[in-house]
Amino acid sequence: MKLSWHEGDMPYSEEFGDFYYSRADGRDECRHVFLGGNGLPGRFATGPHFVIGELGFGTGLNFLETWSAWETTAPDAAVLEFHSFELRPLKRSDMMRALSAWPDLDEKSSRLAAAWPDQPAAGISMDFQSTGRSIRLRVHAGLALDTLETLRFRADAWYLDGFSPSRNPDMWSAELMRLVASRTREGGTFATYSAAGWVRRNLQAAGFTVEKRQGHAGKRDMSAGHLGAPSLQP
Numbered sequence: 001m002k003l004s005w006h007e008g009d010m011p012y013s014e015e016f017g018d019f020y021y022s023r024a025d026g027r028d029e030c031r032h033v034f035l036g037g038n039g040l041p042g043r044f045a046t047g048p049h050f051v052i053g054e055l056g057f058g059t060g061l062n063f064l065e066t067w068s069a070w071e072t073t074a075p076d077a078a079v080l081e082f083h084s085f086e087l088r089p090l091k092r093s094d095m096m097r098a099l100s101a102w103p104d105l106d107e108k109s110s111r112l113a114a115a116w117p118d119q120p121a122a123g124i125s126m127d128f129q130s131t132g133r134s135i136r137l138r139v140h141a142g143l144a145l146d147t148l149e150t151l152r153f154r155a156d157a158w159y160l161d162g163f164s165p166s167r168n169p170d171m172w173s174a175e176l177m178r179l180v181a182s183r184t185r186e187g188g189t190f191a192t193y194s195a196a197g198w199v200r201r202n203l204q205a206a207g208f209t210v211e212k213r214q215g216h217a218g219k220r221d222m223s224a225g226h227l228g229a230p231s232l233q234p
Contacts (some may be wrong), residue, residue: 088190
């Protein structure tokens, strides 16, 4: 992945012509869109095992923020299973440079970097222990449509965080959204910063109930929803 850096340590993909996270505040965007849009971290307290799927691992910021929420709210000995799909895994040095913007995440980002391979291959598997709770991270490198088709997990929640639909339409295709739905448990949820009409229609066609919500940092709308029986609070 060819990167350039804006405003110091904000990574920008030259391939897709887009930033890796909100220029306003990537961490706050994660909390508002992905955690908040999926009713997290409140749902972490409901059981011993929770599964998250993510399209677009990027810098790993969503994972680290989720880890932080998990270790403070999940029951003792609970397990978080985090499956992320990334076409172009970053080099360790680029990941660390991007994550350096949040010093309070240094301990977790250092643990992630220490386990991150120099040359990420098709399967990246890492296990972490934190405050008596377990986190299993699986980063699947390659085209999400191909790699997701080979797996049989069922996610409780999805983070749809590919580059902008206008820049990276394959990450939001009807075929991929159908596959996401097939890997979602009944009542499972999704959230995304995008409110593009064709993305919403693809999600609806896949079986998700889709609703608009207030976007992050002045963005008018985002999207969130559930598959089958609702599990989000009104």
